[in-house]
Amino acid sequence: MSRVLVVDDELAIRRLVSAVLERDGHEAVVAGSVREALVEIGRAAVDAAIVDLGLPDRDGLELIPLIRAAMAIPILVLSARDATAEKIAALDLGADDYVTKPFDGDELLARLRSALRRTGAPAGGDTVLRHGAIAMDLGRHMVLVEDREVTLTPREFAVLEALVRAGGRVLTHVALLEQVWGRAHVADVEYLRVVIRALRLKVEADPSQPALIRNEPGIGYRLNG
């Protein structure tokens, strides 16, 4: 189906990820360092990259913008569970998603599928955005959730629009605050929490058990599905 670049310094992990990818019919291209990864990218087109951040020759974080510059493909980061700062840095540098080690093969495949789907979709210009049960008409400032119309304040609308445009990808707290409130408010997580609450009251079936807008503690928000 797709050619996926797997960058990890450990042979066993490369093999494991390759095996998982092949389960879903993908073709794996492996690299053990930043240098090898750049060689592979130059040699043949790939559709996605799965990158471990602990690489021998350079920090894996440096690889993300290098891949981004070369081609517009989804990048998934493999990261240790408690490395929150590392995950945020990777996302802010342009990674599409992250998977925590030790990872679940099915989860990795699901994340990859949804990332591949997003890059296939047109990036902007549309006046109607859709994600799962949510449809947003940007021109008419209208939102439908499961065909039920909801009225949103401008801030709520802007947050939801950012999430829908990200299409299931995690948006870091900083990224959301910057997009909706501006650069001066990137530290005001409280604003975001309050608007997300209000938004959930309007779009979730049970706002105390949110099924649509999901929080990744310490990292950011994403839409389910």
Add this chain to the structure above:
Amino acid sequence: MLRAGLLGDYLIGAVWVAAVTVAAYAWPGTLGLHSAALLFLLPVLLVSARHGAGPGLFAATAAALAYNFFLLPPLFTFRVHGLDNVVSFVVLFAVAVVTSRLATALKARERQAQREAQVSAEVAELAAHLAGQDDLSAALANGLAFIEARHGSARIIGRDALPRDDPAFGPLDLSAAAWAIHNGDMAGCGTEIFPSADWAFLPLGRAGSGDLDVVAVARRPDGTRLPLDSLRPQVSLLAQTRDRLILGQERRERQILEERDALRRTLLASLAHDFRSPLTVLQGELEALARESPQAERALAHAQRLSRMMDDLVGIARIEGGAVKPALEPVDLVDVVSAALEASGAAATGLRITRAVPVDLPLVSADPVLLRHVVVNLIDNAARHAISMIAISASSSGGPVTLRVDDDGSGIPAGEEEAVFERFVRFAGSDRSGGSGLGLAIVKGFCDAMGIGVRAGRRDGGGASFALTIPAFVAQAP
């Protein structure tokens, strides 16, 4: 002794005047009257300079009288003729007064200089004593011994260790000591404050930086004054030495701590990375195999358990290493509970899990990643003990928010509510299979780091109830 000395001084004046009179009288032809008068200045100068104003004035009187009686015509009478004689009287007295004044001032200055030289020599000696010291208590003992050798019994009194029960110190001494400690000023015997105390107290350090330790020096048994002017610089040198050594000691300790921290971080990093990679592979490969083999499925369950234990070990290592640095931010408990339920294995147990987290609770102040870990551990713990259900609920009545995780298991034995948070605690009769024995210790450690209260208790109707008291988030004034 003093009186004899004084009499001697007067006698010397008389002898000198007599000598000059004899000399002038013996050779009247040789010396003119005026030269003879000048000659009388000599004993006056000499006696005033050597022996002070009293003997000087006595010598001047004697000289004037002798001059008048033996040399000034009419001879052998005290009758005074003409201005000349009055002038000689006045000059002799003036010379006596001025000379003695000058000489006294000069002598005082000389004595002062000598004293100062002695004081600074002693301080220099003490400095040499203390110079090579790098052990604090040895240096203090050494300095104290130096002071004792010169000034008698001495000791150091800590700022919060007034020797109330020491019979050597009377109530007056204790008052003086307290004064010296609080005000950083000398007190006790020899000073202006509590001068009748039996000890003098000199502050170890400079006033103005709170209470100070003091050096106590005993009143001298022979009644002589304590030389406070030489004691004071010695004590302040001792204080400087002590401060320098304490600083050095602190620096060394900090350095050792930093090195230990660096080692811990390296260990943590290798725990987190080097162990996680093989575990990832193990789990991943078993996962693929488990699709066909029940054996592999069992192995996978154990690999997953091992992986959770690794997380717990890393967590406890972080707590013990002081490496838990919570990044507090406003957190919605709805988010934390959702994320925790997702991360915990409880959903797969078939237990009934209820959650009651109102959406209108105040935001709390916590590190969301640590708090999720805490709630996951509480849920996993509940899942291991519950018979049929786990209940997660949150409430607030203004102020902090309480988050509860309850189960209907066997509960916590009475009196063990604190002990459950200790490491590797498993109670007899309770089945704790599957846990690392660290889960609740991590709960406690992370909660302590975030300023969250955590309590274990009994659930109404049986089972255990764990309650977190989480501070509400308070917006900073802009």
